[in-house]
Amino acid sequence: MNNNSLKIPVFIPLIIGIIAISFSSIFVKWSDAPVSVQGMYRLLFTLILMFPFVWKQVRFLKKMTWQEGFLLFLSGTFLALHFLFWMGSLKLTTVASSTILLSLQPVFVMIGAYIAFRERTSKAAIIGMVVAIIGAIMIGWGDIGISIKHIQGDVLSILGTIVVAAHMLIGQKLLRTFPATLYSFSVFFVAVIVFGIYNLTLSIPMTGYPEKEWGIFVLLAIIPTVFGHVLFNWLLKYVTAATISMAILGEPVGATLLAYLFLDESLTLSQWSGGAIVLAGLYYFLQNTRKQNRRSTPAPIKPPVTSGPIVKKG
Template sequence: MASKKSLHLYICMFIGIIAISFSAIIVKWSEAPASILGMYRLLLTNLLLLPWMWSYREEWKAVRVNDWLRLAASGLFLGIHFLLWMESLRYTSVSSSTVILTLEPVLILIASYWLFQHRIKRSAIYGLGLALIGMVLIGWGDFQLSGQALYGDLLSVLGTIAVVIHMLLGQDLRSRVTSYVYNFSVFLVAGVSLAVYNLCAGIALGGYSSNEWLLFVLMAVIPTVLGHMLFNWLLKYLSATSISMSILGEPVGASLLAWILLGETLGTLQLFACVLLILGVWIFLRNDRPSTASHHAASQPISPQ
């Protein structure tokens, strides 16, 4: 019975990986500005979460003023992440953009070393070195293709830094704020922040085709609800290490989907660089102290892409 239950859980993890892999594909399909796509993804996700708000009324009341400020800051950086990462896909390939995002746990744990004195094993540092070499090679390969692709890679790197700040702000919050309250709050702030950005930039909030609205809904349902929220639920039953490793499945799934659905292909150098970066992150996660990774992953939700 136990093994059967474990099989079901890993099937759910596989579904989650496929779901988050569709995020980049949907961005590529959409012709709407990245800030519009990100805004409606977040706000529509909040709409889906709205029916459960009353059940958490006591948790809402218990949030302290300082925590509201931290939630607002975390949501702001999440909005910046969506803006930069989705925009990166207008310039570079799905593979390059999503592989660069796998640096997120590496950057988080490096920041944790400086902020919280979490030690990093030497073997994990070797993995970090491989990952950074892979990232440089991705940039070099894309630069050889076009300056635009390199610009897209830079946007993805900046988007990854933004989501790392979002996660670090959330790390302390999740010890006091429930997952529902945290997700709803930061999604709302991020969505409203993108709405303000769109208004200031003169980008129309409406007038999009029915096909675009369908893509907005799919972004909320597939990568967010069936992807990252499913991972948050799985944290109750699977180890944090297993969930952390699932982030390495996204660039693989996204690249395969991009090949099948978008006709994107990888050059030899790009393919080698992607494999090197993923291998480096895998080595890093495998050799980082379990207590650090477990505490971090269990204290906050998996960040959305």
């Protein structure tokens, strides 16, 4: 990954993405539609928004190998499962409890990145990750319940975290050759098909919802998907999946604050303190990752120095 080819500081699009995905849990809570329907229309409307910008790139798909096609299918399936599990968890527990378990994502991504790409992370960056995870735990600890309903929500959130980590690692590999917008479009298309099959199999109605629900589907497409997932997929061309997953640790902070403002969910001193710790850990991680990238960038090759004019023999 080449951080230096990005024309703007990487933290700017990261912050935009974090704020955008933080709204996702609010919209999901507002909706009364099944999560599989929310996920399907969220991505379907995103495809419609993206099509004018990506249709000229579709010809690139003719050049991909069957291995790349299989990886695209896996990535889209994992994304659909992530939405299904995580959005489902929000129906069973609070926003803080659900988003807290997303803090495990960097752990799964770093393990997967080491296995798949032999990608190493500096000790300083790992310290930043641990600090952010501790802060995220502080945010959700008070809301983690012991009821069966809460436990089911926690399990779904963990499963959603594991599959989205796999989705991001596949994206890191494919985006070495794929245009970012085409990758996002293709993955969303696969996920819509998966959701459609799921809804048909379980006889979940896909029409007949009130205007309020359609408005929420559109908001889910524009804010957390276009300005969140699409933006993060684009950033995978410049930073590692581990960096993106670390940045997503900011979601519990944003989502908990938004839940306090829009859903009347309480916010304790522990959650305020945890939010500050998460931000401190993120800052430390990103600073050390940037320094590591600078050190790993090869120095330009200097032309040989000659003491006099070059004489061509013969």
